[in-house]
Amino acid sequence: MKRSAAIVSTAIACVGMLLTGCQKSSNSGTQNQSKITVVENTPVDSLDPAVAYQESAIVTVANTTEGLYTMDAHDKPQFGLASKVKTSNHGLTKTFTIREDAKWSNGDPVTANDFVFGWRRFSDPKNASPYNFELGAAGIKNADAITLGKKPTSDLGVRATGPKTLVVELDHPVPFLSRILAFAPFAPVNQKYFEKTGKKFGQDSSHVIATGPYKIKDWKLGDNTVQLVKNPKYWDAKNVKVKEIKLDVITDPEKAAIAFENGNADYVRLSGQLVSKYHKDKNFVDEISNFNHYLIFNMKEPGINNANLRKAISVSLNRKEITTHILKDGSVPVHSMVMRKLGKNPKTGKDFADESTTNLSQYSPADAKKYWNKAKSETKLRSFTLLYDDSDPSYSNVAAYIKAQVEKNLPGMKVNLQQVSKKTRLDKMAKSNFDVGISRWAPDYGDISAVLNMYVTGNASNYAKWSDPEYDRLIAQANKETDLSKRYQLLLKANNILVDSAACPPLYQAGAPVLRRTNIKDMPMHISGVPLVFKYVYIK
Amino acid sequence: MKKYVLKRLLIAVVTLFLITLILFVMEKAMPGSPFNDEKMSHAQVAALYRKYGLDGPIWLQFFNYLKNMITGDFGVSYTVQVNTPVTTMIFQHFKISLQIGLQATILGSIIGFFMGVLAAVKKGTIWDNLMTGISVLGISLPNFVVALIISLIFSYKLMVLPGTYQQTQPFVSSILPTIALSTFTMASIERYVRNDMITIMDSDYYRLADSKGIKKYQLIMHHVIRNTLISVITVLAPLMIDLIAGSMVIEKAFAIPGLGTLYISAIQANDYNVVLGITFFYAVLFIGIMLVVDILYGLIDPRIRLDEGE
Numbered sequence: 001m002k003r004s005a006a007i008v009s010t011a012i013a014c015v016g017m018l019l020t021g022c023q024k025s026s027n028s029g030t031q032n033q034s035k036i037t038v039v040e041n042t043p044v045d046s047l048d049p050a051v052a053y054q055e056s057a058i059v060t061v062a063n064t065t066e067g068l069y070t071m072d073a074h075d076k077p078q079f080g081l082a083s084k085v086k087t088s089n090h091g092l093t094k095t096f097t098i099r100e101d102a103k104w105s106n107g108d109p110v111t112a113n114d115f116v117f118g119w120r121r122f123s124d125p126k127n128a129s130p131y132n133f134e135l136g137a138a139g140i141k142n143a144d145a146i147t148l149g150k151k152p153t154s155d156l157g158v159r160a161t162g163p164k165t166l167v168v169e170l171d172h173p174v175p176f177l178s179r180i181l182a183f184a185p186f187a188p189v190n191q192k193y194f195e196k197t198g199k200k201f202g203q204d205s206s207h208v209i210a211t212g213p214y215k216i217k218d219w220k221l222g223d224n225t226v227q228l229v230k231n232p233k234y235w236d237a238k239n240v241k242v243k244e245i246k247l248d249v250i251t252d253p254e255k256a257a258i259a260f261e262n263g264n265a266d267y268v269r270l271s272g273q274l275v276s277k278y279h280k281d282k283n284f285v286d287e288i289s290n291f292n293h294y295l296i297f298n299m300k301e302p303g304i305n306n307a308n309l310r311k312a313i314s315v316s317l318n319r320k321e322i323t324t325h326i327l328k329d330g331s332v333p334v335h336s337m338v339m340r341k342l343g344k345n346p347k348t349g350k351d352f353a354d355e356s357t358t359n360l361s362q363y364s365p366a367d368a369k370k371y372w373n374k375a376k377s378e379t380k381l382r383s384f385t386l387l388y389d390d391s392d393p394s395y396s397n398v399a400a401y402i403k404a405q406v407e408k409n410l411p412g413m414k415v416n417l418q419q420v421s422k423k424t425r426l427d428k429m430a431k432s433n434f435d436v437g438i439s440r441w442a443p444d445y446g447d448i449s450a451v452l453n454m455y456v457t458g459n460a461s462n463y464a465k466w467s468d469p470e471y472d473r474l475i476a477q478a479n480k481e482t483d484l485s486k487r488y489q490l491l492l493k494a495n496n497i498l499v500d501s502a503a504c505p506p507l508y509q510a511g512a513p514v515l516r517r518t519n520i521k522d523m524p525m526h527i528s529g530v531p532l533v534f535k536y537v538y539i540k
Numbered sequence: 541m542k543k544y545v546l547k548r549l550l551i552a553v554v555t556l557f558l559i560t561l562i563l564f565v566m567e568k569a570m571p572g573s574p575f576n577d578e579k580m581s582h583a584q585v586a587a588l589y590r591k592y593g594l595d596g597p598i599w600l601q602f603f604n605y606l607k608n609m610i611t612g613d614f615g616v617s618y619t620v621q622v623n624t625p626v627t628t629m630i631f632q633h634f635k636i637s638l639q640i641g642l643q644a645t646i647l648g649s650i651i652g653f654f655m656g657v658l659a660a661v662k663k664g665t666i667w668d669n670l671m672t673g674i675s676v677l678g679i680s681l682p683n684f685v686v687a688l689i690i691s692l693i694f695s696y697k698l699m700v701l702p703g704t705y706q707q708t709q710p711f712v713s714s715i716l717p718t719i720a721l722s723t724f725t726m727a728s729i730e731r732y733v734r735n736d737m738i739t740i741m742d743s744d745y746y747r748l749a750d751s752k753g754i755k756k757y758q759l760i761m762h763h764v765i766r767n768t769l770i771s772v773i774t775v776l777a778p779l780m781i782d783l784i785a786g787s788m789v790i791e792k793a794f795a796i797p798g799l800g801t802l803y804i805s806a807i808q809a810n811d812y813n814v815v816l817g818i819t820f821f822y823a824v825l826f827i828g829i830m831l832v833v834d835i836l837y838g839l840i841d842p843r844i845r846l847d848e849g850e
Binding site for chain 1: 570571572573574576577578579580581582583584587588591619620621622623624628629632633691695696699702703704705706707708792795797802805808809810
């Protein structure tokens with residue numbers, strides 16, 4: 001037996017050496033100049049604009065079904081299927097003209113009615129579209145009442161006054177309307193085609209038609225590859241440079257990185273653990289994601305709702321240490337509810353995230369001690385449970401760090417850790433069945449209000465159940481304000497009230513390190529809305 | 541025999557009913573729902589509950605589920621592949637798992653069989669030891685370790701085969717998973733064939749045939765391998781179910797969109813109907829194949845015909 005084992009191991013070692021000896025150098029990729037392979041980490045859940053939810057689905061829908069606007073490589077909204085817009089009635093009526101040359105991939109002309117039909121479906125509570133709150137955020141008349149089932153979809157503030165004339169009525173002026181309308185669910189739907197396909201609409205590539213720069217080739221639900229090919233019927237087809245975009249779903253970031261090294265992929269996201277391996281690679285791009293992470297305190301829980309305790313915990317955490325020693329993936333500390341790159345001061349151009357004046361999210365063990373001493377006399381709470389989920393492997397380390405810091409800086413306080421699945425965490429948070437939790441948020445449209453609206457009293461995503469009448473008033477006022485500077489100041493004030501309350505102290509904005517071939521140009525990751533837009537991408 | 545089959549079928553139906561009932565109740569008792577999401581308002585979640593009939597009492601939901609199930613309607617997916625019928629999803633994903641499972645079964649059993657024959661015929665020589673060594677490795681190394689080793693060599697270092705499943709090249713990208721999945725079958729079959737052949741070669745009738753002067757080649761082919769084949773077929777059935785259903789780890793390792801991958805994502809997403817549908821499907825597969833094997837045993841060897849045997 002000993003002899004046989006020796007022979008076997010020698011044989012395996014020889015084969016191994018032989019094979020590894022033949023190692024090729026890493027493939028340079030994008031050999032085929034007209035094709036880019038992008039790795040997505042979630043499978044496409046639907047191609048129906050009203051139903052699509054996962055990022056891969058949003059990317060696919062947005063790049064195949066263009067709406068009134070699209071986002072350019074500099075994150076600026078550009079006209080898509082609309083050629084012009086006229087504003088009247090104090091900014092409450094927008095009249096869009098649809099391009100004469102806008103066509104569906106089956107040859108049908110794109111009409112204003114396609115938008116009316118698509119948006120009504122989007123607002124229909126029967127479809128329970130996951131993003132239907134955006135209709136309200138866009139200020140479209142009656143949107144909120146319709147999504148709640150209190151009014152019929154025919155009351156939605158959108159109508160066609162001619163084959164190419166679309167009139168959109170708003171409840172209040174919305175300064176970021178063009179940005180929000182570039183999001184995938186605002187896509188038109190061809191009514192005739194929809195009625196023909198029935199229940200199968202959006203379930204595979206033979207039951208969708210395109211208006212955008214690309215169309216889908218051979219795909220059905222469950223496939224892990226989506227091939228997008230240039231749509232020759234697209235109105236601006238001459239300016240679409242890359243002939244084919246392949247979206248490959250690989251959930252494991254290490255596998256995705258290997259696919260990149262092998263030349264099987266040209267754009268992959270890296271996990272924090274992989275950053276140290278690739279940060280010197282020429283293809284490494286240190287992008288910032290749109291996810292802000294927060295601690296959420298349950299304001300319904302006695303003891304946890306003690307302001308001094310919350311403040312003590314918030315200032316006991318060194319956010320810089322979390323990002324540089326624990327996450328190491330390009331994440332940055334944040335001291336504002338709003339993430340970087342989402343909003344700028346209209347006068348000075350300064351980033352909103354840097355204008356937050358409060359220091360309640362700045363690390364200060366001395367202040368922590370001060371607040372903790374006050375809290376000790378006000379509450380008997382000496383332990384709490386920190387809830388977090390398993391959707392990101394780094395959360396365990398962040399939670400362990402928070403536990404260690406709190407127990408060190410707040411002597412006598414004990415932190416228990418509880419890790420659950422994401423669905424369970426959300427369930428517990430929605431039911432206020434938790435003490436303190438780690439949560440994250442990404443804006444769905446490019447405006448500060450996409451974050452701040454969430455903390456208004458009664459909002460379903462306000463898991464802290466935090467409520468402040470002054471905050472609610474400021475947000476309501478900002479949502480009606482047409483002067484951009486005044487609006488900005490109102491939002492900044494609201495932000496500071498929220499950070500000062502330490503109900504949901506911001507922790508960090510997650511990094512989004514990627515490997516992107518150096519010859520791929522104009523393919524940035526957008527901070528809000530559709531993350532990847534392929535129309536302007538080219539290979540140099 | 542008829543009575544036996546009927547009894548087994550009845551037990552199968554009761555088992556399936558119980559599996560469905562227990563799983564249904566457990567799913568509802570689990571924390572969270574398919575629609576727990578940061579972006580969803582209470583009104584939206586309520587609308588979705590109404591839309592999918594999840595707002596009624598649990599017994600009514602179960603009754604409706606059973607009623608639809610009998611007509612072959614296993615409901616639609618709530619989150620993983622929104623509004624797609626579960627049967628369509630199972631069919632689409634199972635095709636891929638089945639292909640890889642079958643390939644692995646065929647590859648593993650053919651190689652294992654020849655290794656076993658070689659080891660038995662060359663008993664006590666270096667060949668026997670080498671085959672034994674390989675099969676010990678095959679049985680003791682978990683298949684995900686094999687998967688890692690071969691993808692490191694063939695995909696990462698040599699770059700000759702894809703390390704992740706490519707929809708556009710289904711066969712080429714199934715090669716590595718097939719190899720990883722087949723190692724256990726190969727090793728098991730090798731052990732089985734070797735031992736069986738050695739027992740036969742020790743038997744009286746083999747010695748008699750040998751003493752009659754029949755050529756060694758003919759002896760092996762007609763008297764040994766033939767008898768061994770029957771026993772190989774009996775172990776192959778349960779191994780095959782394992783390969784088709786138990787390939788979740790390999791599917792994960794190679795990013796294969798098979799049934800195992802779908803099962804895991806459905807469980808993570810609380811996609812009730814998909815989890816129920818796949819569990820039911822797996823249960824039918826196991827119970828069905830075991831039933832067929834039992835019946836076949838009875839046909840091949842009347843001694844095994846259980847309750848009629850006495």
